[in-house]
Amino acid sequence: MGQPTFFEELNDENIGGVAYKNLNLKKKILAYFTQHNDATIADLARELNASTPKVTHLLNDLLQEGLVNDYGKIDSTGGRKPNIYGIAPDAGFFVGVEVKKFHINIGLLDFKRNLVKSMEKIPYELQNTAASLDELCSIISRFIDELSVPREKIMGMGVNLTGRINYATGYSYSFFHFNEEPLSKVIESKVGIRTFLENDSRAMAYGEFSSGTVNQEKNVLFINLDHGIGLGILINGQLYYGKSGFAGEFGHIPFFNNELICHCGKKGCLETEASGQALVRNFQAKLREGFSTVVMRKHKQPDQVTLDDIIQAANSDDTLAIELVAEIGEKLGKGIAVLINLFNPELVILGGSLSTTGDIIRLPIKSAINKYSLSLVNNDTQLMLSRLGEKAGVIGACLLVRNKLLSLA
Structure with missing residues (x-):
């Protein structure tokens, strides 16, 4: 049997000794490339606090497996020009x-x-x-x-x-x-x-933090506006999880004094009046009262109307859809104002299906933020829409x- 591959070692739960140490160094090399794109052997040796022969040996293993590419010589101020290496896009x-x-x-x-x-x-x-x-x-x-x-x-x-x-x-x-x-x-x-x-x-949230709307901001909130309401939190450049990974249950803040039972079993959660499911419930109730909308060209019964139908109608200038989305936005904005007062973030990103209504929901959210949050705090906060959309x-x-x-x- 030949030497095990990087992938085989990665999935080997019993790996130990020198092989384990080498695997961790290889992971460090690949991790460095993902953050810095490319490097010389000297760069890697300095970063990993490892000897040049050790780094050269491990790098050769990764080169042979096609995980790393040798991109040739780079300009140098003098002496031998070092080779520069980087991760192969199809390495994994x-x-x-x-x-x-x-x-x-x-x-x-x-x-x-x-x-x-x-x-x-x-x-x-x-x-x-x-x-x-x-x-x-x-x-x-x-x-x-x-x-x-x-x-x-x-x-x-x-x-x-x-x-x-x-x-x-x-x-x-x-x-x-x-x-x-x-x-x-x-x-x-x-x-x-x-x-x-x-x-x-x-x-x-992490998709947006890494490849979307976020540039240099280190303190960011991502609001997922869908059937429910979710929250992703970036503090000092790191995702915040809480003790057991449950941080961010924004939708279950007891925000309203109502008798609406949330799917979590509690009453009065923010989700009961300021989410996609609340929008669908309100929209269907208006249809039963006789309000007109383009949505009913597609459906015979109010109960058949979906969140996507309402979003599409709002984006097609349907008056009822726009009014009800704006109402949801105003309630959401009041909730987001609380988050801004608590976290003082640089950026709040609106994502999820409801964010695809654009300014229809963003403007009432912004208005409510201005109304309910402390001006000294929200002056530091940008409000933006998700750039990645469904890909986030x-x-x-x-x-x-x-x-x-x-x-x-």
Whole structure:
């Protein structure tokens, strides 16, 4: 038998001794390349605090496996010109899966953050049943089977779910909590790819932080405006998880004095009046009262109207849709004003399906922020729309997996 490959060592739970140390150094080399694009052997030796012969040996292993490219000589002030090295884009790949209430987004990212293939809005209904979990795994498996990339080059997969997710243990406490085994391990056994679980809002936030709207900002809030309301938090350049990975339950702040029962079982949550599901409920109630809208050209009954229908109507200048989206925006803005007073962020990003209504929801949110937050605090805060849209969660999931696999064990 020959020397095991980087991928084989990465998945070997029993690796130890010199092989373990070398694997960690290789991971450090790849991690350095992901952050700095390229480097010389001298750069790597200095960064890793390792000898030049050691770095040269490990780099040669990575070169032979096609994980690293030699990009030739660079200009030097004198003496021998050193070679510069960088990660090969096709060294490894990552699958990202974003599970929404009524669809799935899925994509393949290479080592240099290029989205090689993506599929958006694959029809799927998220239900807390074994059949729904099986369907999810089947959709993922079909996507992977149809890729031109060999399975062994897929280093890992990130799956985003709504609700309470413990990213460290791989348990979901909101969906598919049927087994003693972590959900990440259940999906991994069904699909055959190393799997990591993440909260959907946090993964979307990380996609925007890494490849989207964020430039130099270090303190950022990402608001996921969908059927529910989620929050991703970046503090001093780092994702904030809380003790068990449950930080960011913005939608479940007891904000209203009402008798509406949230899906979490409590009354008066922000989600009950300021979310996509609240918008659908309000819109359907207006239809029953006899209000006119272009949406009813498509449906015969109010109960058939979906959130996507309302968003499409608002973007087509439908008066009822615009008015109700603006009402949601005003309530959301009041809630976001609380977050701004608490966190004093540089940037607030609006993402998720409701953000696709653009200024229809952004302007009432901005107006409410100005009304309810402290002016000295909100003067420092920009309010922007997501740049990545439906791709945010997929890209975030892939990059978070890449980070986990390249971090030291």
